[in-house]
Amino acid sequence: MTQQTVGLLAGAGDFPISFARKAREMGLSVVTVALSGEACRELRDHSAHFYWSGLARLGRMIKCFRRHGCHEVVMAGKVRKHNYMHRPWKLFTLWPDMRTIRWWYSRSRSDNKDDTLLLSVIREFEKEGLRVGSALETCPELLAREGCLTRLAPDAAAMRDILFGWGLAREMGRLDVGQSVAVKDMAVLAVEAIEGTDAAILRAGSLCKSGKFTLVKVAKPNQDMRFDVPTVGVTTIRNLHQAGGRYLAIEAGKTILLNEAETLATAEKLGICVVALKDPGTGMQPVLLAS
DSSP states (O other): OOOSEEEEEEOBSSHHHHHHHHHHHTTOEEEEEEETTTSOGGGGGGOSEEEEEOTTOHHHHHHHHHHTTOOEEEEESBOOGGGTTTOTTHHHHSOOOHHHHHHHTSSOOSOOOHHHHHHHHHHHHHHTTOEEEOGGGTOGGGBOOSEEOSSSOOOHHHHHHHHHHHHHHHHHHHTTSOSEEEEETTEEEEEOOTTOHHHHHHHHHHHOTTOOOEEEEOOOTTOOTTSOOOEEOHHHHHHHHHHTOOEEEEETTTSEETTHHHHHHHHHHHTOEEEEESOGGGOOOGGGSOO
C-alpha cells in the first residue's frame, strides 16, 4: 500500500488487531470502522481514528472513511452472519440507514451467499472512490506455512480422512456454502454452513462419541483474498479438543493462522495435530506421516 491513510472495516477476532498493528509499524494512519457487537474495543488503541458502526450502516461506514481521505479500505475479521441474516424484525433491530436499505432491496444480487453479499458491498464502496484491497498484502506472515506444524503428525488413517475431506471442503467452498468439513473413517460428520466453523466442530463432536475426528478447512477454489479468507486460531484448537477432535488440516498459503506461536503451543499441549498442505490431492510427502 502506498497511501498514508488506510481504512479498516473490522469484524470479530484478532485479525483486525494484527492488521492495525502492522499498518502502524509501516507508518500508515489507520482509520477503523468497527462493527458493533463484533469488533474488539482494543482496536481503538491501534487506530489514528476510530468509529463504531452498525452492520447495516453502509452510509456511515463510507462517510467515516471519506472524512479522513481514505482511498483504500481493507476488511478484516469475521461477521457472525447467523446473528443478523434471519433475525425477526431485522429492519427495526438492525436499524439500517438509507444507503443500506437501497442496497439491500436492489435487484443487483442473485442470492445472499457470502461472496455475493461482500462483492456487492465492495461495489458500493467503489462507487465512492474507495478501493477495497487485501489486508494480507500488509501482513502476509499471517498465512500458514506448508508442513506439519506440530510434533504430532497424521497417521495413515488420518491422511485418508484428510484427502477425503479436502475434496468435499473444496466443493463446499466452490458452492459458497462453507469452508470446513469434519470427517471420521471417510464419512462426513458435519459440513460448515451459516453457523460457522466453531459450531460445526461442536456439532461433529456430538455426533462422534469416539472422538479423534479430522477437521479440514480450505479456501474456495477462486478465493478472493480481500475477504472471507479461512482463519484458525487458539479458539479453533480449543473447540476441536473440547469436541474430541484430533487433527486439523488447513490450506497452506491461503489460511490465516492467528497468533501462530500460541495456537501451535496450545495444539501441542492438547494433543492436536495441525498440518498445512498445498494440494494433497497429488499425495503427501512421507515426512508428514506419523511413524
